[in-house]
Amino acid sequence: MANTFETVGVVGLGTMGAGIAEVFARAGIAVVGVEADPAALERGRGHLEGSTGKALARGRLTEAERDGILGRVTLTTSLGDLADCDLVVEAVPEIMDVKRSLFTELDRICKPSAVLATNTSSLPVTAIAATTSRPGRVVGMHFFNPAPVMKLVEVVRTVTTEDGLADDVAALARRLGKTPVTVGDRAGFVVNRLLLPYLNHAAVLLESGLATRDGIDTAMRLGAGFPMGPLTLLDLIGLDTSYEICEALFAESRERRHAPAPLLRELVAAGLLGRKSGRGFYGEEAPSTPSSEEKPSVSTVAVVGEETEAGGFADRLAAAGFKTAGPEEAELVVALSRTPVARRAVRLAHPDRLVGLNLVGEQVAEVASTVLTSPGAEQVAAGLVRILGRTPVVCRDRAGFVVGALLYPHLNDAVRMHESGYASVEQIDTAMRLGCGYPAGPFEMLDRLGLETVRDGLRDLYAEYRDPSLSPAPLLERLVTAGVRSIRDLPS
Template sequence: MTRSFEKVGVVGLGTMGAGIAEVFARAGLTVVGVEADHEALGRGRGNLESSTGRALAKGRLSEAEQAEILGRITLTTSLEDLADADLVIEAIPEIMDFKRTLFTELDRICEPSTVLATNTSSLSVTEIAATTGRPGRVVGMHFFNPAPVMKLVEVVHTVVTEDGLAEEVADLARRLGKTPVSVGDRAGFVVNRLLLTYLNHAAVMLENGLATREGIDTAMKLGVGVPMGPFALLDLIGLDTSYEVMCVLFQETRDRRHAPAPILRELVTAGLLGRKSGAGFYNGEAPPTPPAAGKPTVTSVAVLGEGAEEFAARLGDAGFKATTTQAATDATEDADVVVALSHTPVIELAARLPHPRRLVGLHLVGDKLAEVASTVLTSPEATCAVEGLAKIVGRVPVHCKDRAEFVVDALLYPYLNDAVRMHDSGYATMDDIDVAMKLGCGYPAGPFETIDTLGLETVRDGLRALYAEYRDPAFAPAPLLDQLVTAGVRSIRGLS
């Protein structure tokens, strides 16, 4: 029998909880908001008034609509007032002991038919449900901040969730004007499991000196089209929150890629938590804009690799003496710099040159970015010159070490691989994963859409190169990727 959710309880009225209460009230439901004491209740009331007040100021609500929304919300300090609620959702701090204690109380107070939901972003819904006498009627309902604005809701079902309940909760989310995705109970669910692993990988990359924080942020924004680079996003999320999610992921998987990067621990311990504390990876300042181009001092350039003729022609139009060559050994002897257009490391090419200090790798990504790869033999002067050449042809240069897949692909391919493994494990569909990452993170495309754009073989081969260099089992291509490439399948989404 389909449930009718008309009266909803929200426990915890911080920014997230107040936003959730507002969302339910906007949809016409009766809401009971609960806080621990009168002081906290006053803050919760302030959160509700501030959020609806901002919507009023922007013309998204009238005064009558604001009053109607707030009028649907009753505020209390007593959990007993939730006794006749159809659904109760908690939005208290992400501490398992707190949540288990609360659910034990809710199980005692609420009617047996009441559905209990947790807004946890990463903790085990199964473990929370186990404290109740109704584990089949406990689900995850993970909203994203700010709840009145963000469209995504992750609906989390466990192995004991009653048949049909997850879909009923998903229907409720649709009634709220949200887009639900259905996921199994794995740490981090979809968005945080994929997003935080990628952000943690970027932090490890920074610690290893592959590129600078500004370089990595710029590369991902221009090369992939994400709205924020990983370090700016970590500062926005909060380094403490990110660190805690990574700890939960690592506790479940014991995968070393889920072990929080040491720099995260160090910054959190120092109280540098990102925007909330005024400093994190960036010290309160916005990520810098790349500096304007200055003309390189070199005059002659030898270019090799795929696309060499077009690149040389553009340099020629800009007044440089640019020649192309088929092999490194044929590079013009007196060229000031040698540019190797490549998506793979160029040290072997450099080692065959009579003047290896002059060779710089250049990986053109999309139509805006140029990854400038210097080998252990490259001179700083040559690197600087090629960065200038990249700017002249309309690219933003990002300097990096000469490592497998450089920056963008080294971060992108493992993220795509994680998505494939997630789908293959059976706890989320390709469509739901794509929707989750687009709505939850503002990505221009979901991971499976991206795989189809890049090509299955390209992604598989890139992962093989990463695995060969770093010997990290997580970089080994997911078996499904290998099988699809071997079978000659062109689109991974064709399987869904």
């Protein structure tokens, strides 16, 4: 018989918990909200009133609708008031001992038929369920912040979850106006298992000196089309939260890519947690985009690289008033390339004049400096890029430069996740679009970039860094070898 959920409890009324309570109340469900003490309860009331008040001011709720939502939420400091709830969702701090202790208490208080759900973003649901006498009635129900706005809910079943229960919880999520993605119990589930290694890798690349903080964020926002740069997003999530999720991922996988970046650990230890503390990778200032500068002080430029692309770039330079010359005579040599250019530089009489240039999308050009490139040449190349209407991202001459070094492993992780049988192509694309605001899911990006392009980029990254997690997923290798253009072309 299908489970029905008419009364729901929410334990923990911080920003996330209050948002979850609001979501249920908006759907016409009676909610019992519990906090630890009167002061915390009043803060929770403030979150509810503030969120619904903003919706009212923006015309998204009427006064009557807001009153109805608030009227369906009963606030209390007693867990005993959850005794008759059909479902209880915990939204307490992401600390395993705290969650396990709470579930032991909920198991004692709640009626035997009640379903207990955890909103954990990364901790093992199985370990939480094991503290109860009803592990078959325990699931993960991971909402995204802000819960009233974000459409995704990850529904997590364990090996002991009763048959059909995850489907009933997913149906409840749809009743709430959400899109559920139902998966098994792996650290990070879909979204954080894919998102956090990418964000963590950005911190690693920053620490290695590949590019500046603003350069990395600009490259991924304007070049890859992501809604926010990775370092800005880390600050928004909270560096402490991100660190703990990485620790949970590493504890399960033991992959170097999941180990928190030393810089991330250092910032957390210093109490620099991102926006919540006022400073993280950024302080009070917002991420910046390089501004326009005066015309570069060179008159002759050589453009080398793939003939068609180089010719088009040279034509644009000529239209901007620059003269082209041969590599031996030009004051600046621009090598249009998607791979490092140091070997090309050493063949020149003046290797200090050469920079690599990788055009990414329609807005960004990565300006790659070799160990021989002079600072003046780098600055001139960045100026040329601005004149031609692109934003320069200065970086070191490394495989993948910035965008490839971050994007290709991120997409590779998605292929590995699908290959393992954990989630389907559609589940992964849906989760990343709705959970992270991506304009396209990972497999949609793969189709756009081309499987072979991503495979070759990963091979270059592995050859340079020798990290096994950067080697192409076996499925990706097989698809390219077979001439398959999209993973969606495989028989279902």
